[in-house]
Amino acid sequence: MTHVVDQASSTGGTTGRGGPGAPGEALRLDRAHVFHSWSAQGALRPLTFAGGSGSVVWDDEGRRYLDFSSQLVNMNIGHCHPRVVAAIQEQAARLPMVAPPHAELSRGRAAEAILRHAPEGMSKVFFTNGGADANENAIRMARLHTGRDKVISTYRSYHGNTGAAVVATGDWRRIPNEYATGHVHVFGPYLYRTEFWATTPEEEAARALHHLQRVIEAEGPGSVAAILLETVPGTAGVLVPPPGYLAGVRALADRFGIMLILDEVMAGFGRTGAWFARDHWSVRPDLITFAKGVNSGYVPVGGVIISDEIAAAFDDRVFPGGLTYSGHALAAASIVASVEAMEDEGVVEHAARIGADVLGPGLHALAERHPSVGEARGLGVFWALELVADRTTREPFSAAVMGTVKAELVARGVLPFLADNRIHVVPPCVVTPAEVEQALAAYDEVLGLVDDAVR
Template sequence: MSIAAPAADSVEADGDTLTRIQPDPETDARVRADDRGHVFHSWSAQALIDPLPVAAGQGATFWDYAGNAYLDFSSQLVNLNLGHQHPDLVQAIQRQAGRLATIQPSMANDVRGELARRIAEVAGDGFEKVFFTNGGADANENAVRMARLVTGRRKVLSMYRSYHGNTSTAIALTGDPRRWPNEPADGSVARFFGPYPYRSPFHSSSIEEETQRALAHLEQTIVLEGASTIAAIVIETIVGTNGVLVPPPGYLAGVRELCDRFGIVFIADEVMVGFGRVGEWFAFQAFDVEPDLITFAKGVNSGYVPLGGVVISDRIAAHFDTVAFPGGLTYSGHPLACAAGVATFEVFERDGILERVRDLGSRVVEPRLREIATRHPSVGDVRGMGLFWAIELVKDAGTREPLVPFNAGGTDAAPVTAVAAACKRDGVWPFTHFHRMHIAPPLVISEDDLVRGLDVIDRALSIADEHAAR
């Protein structure tokens, strides 16, 4: 039996027409039963979870079947850049499905070609080709494959604080604890410490010193691992899930210089921060640096249909002019996904999304978070760009002891779990990871909703304050 669309009506609030979902306990129970009976969820102990049945979404808001509305302050998995049910994206998919639902990747397709051209244009000079994948993990897999084939080397370097996906090489590249139970995977990966001024692994006393010491550490790692064995360095331009770590001035330029000096391919993982998240088409463009390969997914079409890819520098693309690239996917550049991607570009350009993100980030989010930090003893640091920020929670601002331990779970994570629960009760769905809260709403969120969400987080942090030294 199919499930009908939830009943809804419209209400007026502050001059805006908003959707209100009517409670539907019968459908809620049926969705829960099907999910718990048959869906095997990722990253979870199956008997210990209770997923929320979601009835509908619109813009920056989604509803459950009880009629509760939540501001989506995580953009789901930091992918819903243009929000829920954006009419332009929905219509683009509908039109494409009515004309040509799918075609194999070895054939030419109009929306696939147009999206590739548009992506190459915003990537900048020196990028003309795009290889499409189904998501971010296989984008990173294929970028590493390209680097290995071009250099004739095998080893890849990545950061400890990183996430690059859940396929074989991507999970080996990942630095966070999700890698641990998946080992051994690709054995040709070595890790290094990236810059983290608030918790400097190099005992730095200034931002400038952090850059200098982080680059010296990376150079030493290259030398000790054997520069002649290293195909690529993979870096999240701004580290995402593992902290919203914005690289200090000069760091990425220094990585570029090291790659050039040692003949190493620089891969920028832009899966989370690309396509407007920080107010740039690609985040590396805010740091005056140019990688060799750019991986993307998520925001390219807000995940309406799965899509990812690799933007390939001309130098690397030329290697495959007469040498076959040994890789491909049945759904590479799927027309429905690409149609939504083309529509994304049109919305960004028409509505000034990049400018909007920069404005809201600098005028609304940053000053509010810095003000929040002055009032809450549990807030050790705030950092970010555009509409991508982290609040780092601590037990003691002096010692910087995290509010919960690294990789905490169960009762150890209770203080942060309680903060998240308070946000949800107040109508905001937050993004938390270990001892941090991340701010990552859809880029189309209204300023009023953005302020309201920050107000909710401000109030919820009083719970964290109860566990912090004063």
Template sequence: MLAMNTNIAASHPPESGVDNTYVHTLDRQYVFHSWAQQGSLDPMVIAGAEGCRVWDYLGRSYLDFSSQLVNTNIGHQHPKVVSAIQAQAASLCTIAPAHANLARGEAAKRIVTKAPAGFSKVFFTNAGADANENAIRMARLYTGRSKILSGYRSYHGNTGSAIAATGDWRRVPNEYASGHVHFFNPYLYRSEFWARNEEEECERALQHLRRVIECEGANAVAAILLETIPGTAGVLLPPKEYLQGVRKLADEFGIVLILDEVMAGFGRTGRWFAFEHYDMAPDLIVFAKGVNSGYVPAGGVIISEPISRYFDDHFFVGGLTYSGHPLAMAAIVATLDAMEAEGVVENADAMGNGPLAAGLQQLTERYAIIGDWRGVGVFHALELVSDPVYKTPLPGAEVLKLKQQLMENGLLVFTVENRIHVVPPCIVTAAEVEEGLAILDRVLKNYTASR
């Protein structure tokens, strides 16, 4: 039976004449969905949301352990962010990026303040994909080189260069941009390097990257683009020394290091940026999602001082009509201020690395179907296998069955291939962690008993 939160449902009555059926029919008649075969879609209807919960027009409530697309870091409908958007809309809804605007300046100032020393400016985009596009453009202009190296286990967005830089299967039918080369990033559970431990995985992955740089021509490589912690690819925590080693290789060969923090940034790992866990810093930081929890689309590139200074007297051939859109900027200012004031990043650390991690570890020990668990903060993945000895991935159809059963029990999760990604908002409470873990336990127990 679906979980029900009648208090939330009662306080948010459906609009007159609107119900699940009407919204579902409207969607299927007129909406073309991303990454989907359109004829087989059966989208879930959402009427409203608050905090870590969403609900439909029947009042059925779900605990959101997906953060939608791992972006509602501050939770749904945070009143301070909603109020800031409303106030901005009342004074100035939009303005061209060529003009100076208070909300844009304040947003950039706050973002730079969160970045490490040596970063000075922010270029705003509409989302993570075009942020990666512009980071790539900056690196090519700055170095005068063309090639971009990125991991096979990665996702960087759906625009031209971003999807070509992506490593997973979705790039193959979309490879129209040129100058992209891929390499294997570390993933000990399914090592490409026959590694027996993290140290071997790190050493061999770095040697592999060095050889790719040498074989591609170091003087032709503009940038190495990496997700600090690959998210969609499986929450792949790199060995600590790996990112430090990539930093050294980039310095040795004069290559710009771009870290994609679109999914991992702004609290997701229990730090403002995921690379803070690794005692290093890139040359360009790409962000989106958590910077304002997706309340209004926004992304950008945080630019280190040398690259920023280069464009003082070199023309930057890039721009967007909605770069630094006032509504998005107001949402950023309010989100970062609220996260600071309410200890949201600290909560993600405490809840994610405390009861959530402990509970997921217990589930891993209890169920052989979980071949591997990994994560940090509120950024975790359970890798499901049909044979734990041979690490045979659980078929996608079975993972979808599990996802459906979790939804029927009132829990939304983010699934990719043979993985369940457990990624609640950074504001998740201990009680909600306990509730989510109990649902996972119940569903995994019933599923394994029925096999």
């Protein structure tokens, strides 16, 4: 599945101000002028990258890393896929930007490509600039369609950093940003740290659904516009829903006339070994939000896949929303090339096989071998190792320990994605078995270093 790009040519470029720069220049300019997200600025020293191909990136001194973060879990087709790069170049030479009121061929083809993999009864796409404003507009559509206000989402979730999306988010980032109104949170299923005293996946699903139903009833069903869920919560811990949960949420939404929005921003386009994570459970939502994997972030883009029922509500009624860059031509061209390449090259099927045959078994073996691993869980190339200081109490490792884990993995040439007490194992969908084995060996070594801290 690996596509090869010559390292020398990919780190080169034009001379002068547009050239690759001397080693150290990127970091110097970054620390002088760039304000980073979700960070205290003073102590930052980011890694500096100059090029990439497939599952590998390299810095400006030529050190190579296996990218098992997929950057922000979006590099599904891998770095510098030649078909996607060429499509962007060709579109830029032909017509790089068209305002949203007009029609343009790449935009229409992008919507068509996405909808080939959507559920039946969903035939329209509203394009956004990314995942956050995809969720923002999905919430707006649900409110306008139902005439209701409240949105129910889970505490263990992340939906973006815009006004309503960040308040729909459940984690700590919501709290300093709670300016939007009409948001209610519930606990979703998470058997390893169950809020419901469950002992089996079936109990966890049933009790989480009962909790959700009681919150809907207590809030007033006639006031709830939407239930917004990540199909598989990502940043919150790769929390694969137990059997029956999503179908139960769909049934509750139908019972109370509530719209179901599935956030597939992180889980979609091959990440779980399916085109959409909802495919694993055959649940049809009213709205699907996407971004990231649709074009691996080569050009910023996101969107909302809209059910025919909701789309029809705006046939004779103005939808009061829009973005200057909605359906941006470069982004649209990159989507067409990415989806077609994934179809032609069997990328989604490859991700499913890697997860089932190599990555999943390897991570479960690490969990059995290392007392510092409380649980391994995931699908496709979407996995997490939850690290604990005590297997009995399931006490999470401290931030200091996790900082050591990150540094040791980087030192071994693996670029990790860490969140709280977890290693999120999220390589590109095109990762090879040999690359997985190389990363597993690095995880094995680093987990061995922290096992002694486990009580």
